[in-house]
Amino acid sequence: MLILTCPCCGVSAEETEFSNGGEAHLKRFGPGSSDDDFESYMFNRKNPRGVHFERWRHAYGCGKWFIAARCTVTLEVFATYPAQTTEPPADVVKKIKARRSEWEGFA
Amino acid sequence: MSEPVSALGGAQYAGMVELAEAGPRGMITVRGDLALPALASAVKKITGAAMPARRQASTGAKGAVAWMSPDELLLFVDYAAAAPSVAALEAALAGEFVTIADVSDARAVLTLKGSQACDVLAKICPVDFADLPVGGIRRSRAAQIAAAIWREEQDEYTVICFRSHARYMWDMLSQLARPGGEVGLYR
Incomplete structure (x- = not known):
């Protein structure tokens, strides 16, 4: 069971109030991109064991999307932050590093 | 009627x-930028209530207003007052990027x-x-x-x-x- 704090409305709630939207920070490759790039964008996911960035929607609450940084092994939630970012903000990276010093960083 | x-x-x-x-309650959903001064004054005029803080609802003489999400309000008024209130809101917020809907029913x-x-x-x-x-x-x-x-x-x-x-x-x-x-x- 995850307890997530929605950065849009500030509510801390358990995961059944949210819905998962898959891996966050994907770079879209649309029309005109190479087949390899498109295939990678369309199908390839990191599926890491450890630190993971996920999109979540506060479906039963304010209805907004946000991103959660969490550990897929321990379910520890490091931080949640607004979805209008293309990579994890510096303070989130710092929080993760403090908890998982072996983490190689966002790539 | x-x-x-x-x-x-x-x-x-x-x-x-x-x-x-x-029982029947007049309810109006307003979506838009909640920081708009015109929105606050229109809400005040219709419900008598001040703009609510985040995750709060405030009550006034003629109704109440609840914060539903960072860009959404729910106004409570008398059932019969819902339609005129929507018209008043639309008039007060003409030209602004907001949507107003009567959701009473x-x-x-x-x-x-x-x-x-x-x-x-x-x-x-x-x-x-x-x-x-x-x-x-x-x-x-x-x-x-x-x-x-x-x-x-x-x-x-x-x-x-x-x-x-x-x-x-x-x-x-x-x-x-x-x-x-x-x-x-x-x-």
Whole structure:
């Protein structure tokens, strides 16, 4: 069971109030991109064991999307932050590093 | 003009808590930038209530206004006042990027009163009601349906759900409020 704090409305709630939207920070490759790039964008996911960035929607609450940084092994939630970012903000990276010093960083 | 018909015909139930359907209520959804000064003054004019803070609802002489999300408000007025209020809001906010909709007949409003009210709600909502202050509103889930729970007084709650879910909500709450089902979690 995850307890997530929605950065849009500030509510801390358990995961059944949210819905998962898959891996966050994907770079879209649309029309005109190479087949390899498109295939990678369309199908390839990191599926890491450890630190993971996920999109979540506060479906039963304010209805907004946000991103959660969490550990897929321990379910520890490091931080949640607004979805209008293309990579994890510096303070989130710092929080993760403090908890998982072996983490190689966002790539 | 035809009489308004609420979802449950003003049903009432007295058990662990006093449960009632609030009957026809004028409700208006406003979506847009909540920081607009024109919005605050229009809301004040229609409901008499000030703009609510985040996750709060405020009450005025003619109605109430609840914060539903960072860009959404729900205004409560008399049922008959809903249509003129929508027109007044549209006039006051002409040219601004907002959407205004009369949702009076799209929602059902139930009230719970009594010292066990939050225990009854806590049976179906993943919410810690100790964190919900008086005057606060919390959108969440009640069993399988979406609900907004507004704590109007210490032991008085207003539950808002979709009209089509009203019977489900009613059957569930009246079942959970049967005497003998006290949990005593919040005392």
